Amino acid sequence: MIPVPKTGTPRDSSLTPITIMVVDTMGLKKSRSLLKVLFDPGSTKSLIRRKALPRGAQLIPLASAKKVTTLAGSMQTKDMVHLRDLRLPEFDKNRRIDGQKGLIFDGKCRYDVILGADFLTKSGIDINYSTGTMHWFENVRPMREPWKLDNSECNAMASAYDIQHDDKLIGEDWLDSYLTNTILDAKYEKVDVHGT
Numbered sequence: 791m792i793p794v795p796k797t798g799t800p801r802d803s804s805l806t807p808i809t810i811m812v813v814d815t816m817g818l819k820k821s822r823s824l825l826k827v828l829f830d831p832g833s834t835k836s837l838i839r840r841k842a843l844p845r846g847a848q849l850i851p852l853a854s855a856k857k858v859t860t861l862a863g864s865m866q867t868k869d870m871v872h873l874r875d876l877r878l879p880e881f882d883k884n885r886r887i888d889g890q891k892g893l894i895f896d897g898k899c900r901y902d903v904i905l906g907a908d909f910l911t912k913s914g915i916d917i918n919y920s921t922g923t924m925h926w927f928e929n930v931r932p933m934r935e936p937w938k939l940d941n942s943e944c945n946a947m948a949s950a951y952d953i954q955h956d957d958k959l960i961g962e963d964w965l966d967s968y969l970t971n972t973i974l975d976a977k978y979e980k981v982d983v984h985g986t
Contacts, residue, residue: 805922805933806861807831811903814875817847825902827878829924831917833860833906838871838892842902847871849894858893860904865895881929887913900936 807829813821821844835858843849849869856867871894876887890909910917916925922933 804935805919806936807917807924808901808934808936809878809880809924809931811905812877812879813873814877816843816873817849817871819844819847823902826900827903827905828860828862828901829910829915829917830861830904830906831910833858833904834908836890836892836906836909837865837867837895837904838873839899839902840894840896843871843894852893856893858895858906860906862899862901862904863897865893865897865899865904867893867895869894878926880931881924881926885926 809827809829811825811827812823813825815821816838823842823844825838825842835856837858837860849871852868852870858865858867871892873890873892874888876890877883877885887909890905890912892903909915914927917933918925919933924931924933
């Protein structure tokens with residue numbers, strides 16, 4: 791028997807902290823792809839799938855191969871790559887993380903990137919399983935069913951990101967932070983120039 795909280799029905803235990811990410815450069819090569827991301831607080835390291843890397847990215851070989859256990863399974867790694875200028879547009883299109891090291895894996899996985907506790911701690915992202923939400927400062931997003939993050943949902947998130955990007959170019963920012971104050975018109979009074 792599963793204990794039921796007095797406040798209602800239990801949370802669905804299959805909800806997973808999943809989002810999308812854009813990385814400016816991977817291994818000193820520009821990247822233009824939208825990446826499917828799994829937040830994994832149980833993994834101490836962050837990983838990226840080799841197929842997600844741009845062609846010609848500079849990889850750094852590890853001294854010895856490592857096995858990393860994640861929510862998506864165990865991954866064998868022997869190379870590493872530097873990721874620069876990471877953005878999580880579903881949370882905040884303007885907030886950037888300067889850099890992150892990622893171990894490279896070749897195995898089959900539904901995610902392009904698995905961000906471990908090293909990234910979550912550095913960026914300040916909190917995963918709250920009791921409410922089924924992911925928190926990044928004032929931004930809160932719901933967790934998802936892992937099998938529901940298909941290409942159509944990623945394309946919808948990508949379209950929302952593209953609209954934000956287009957609005958930025960046009961000059962209309964529809965995701966302004968609620969903490970900003972509007973600039974009011976100045977009030978001018980008539981001044982006697984001869985009297986001063």
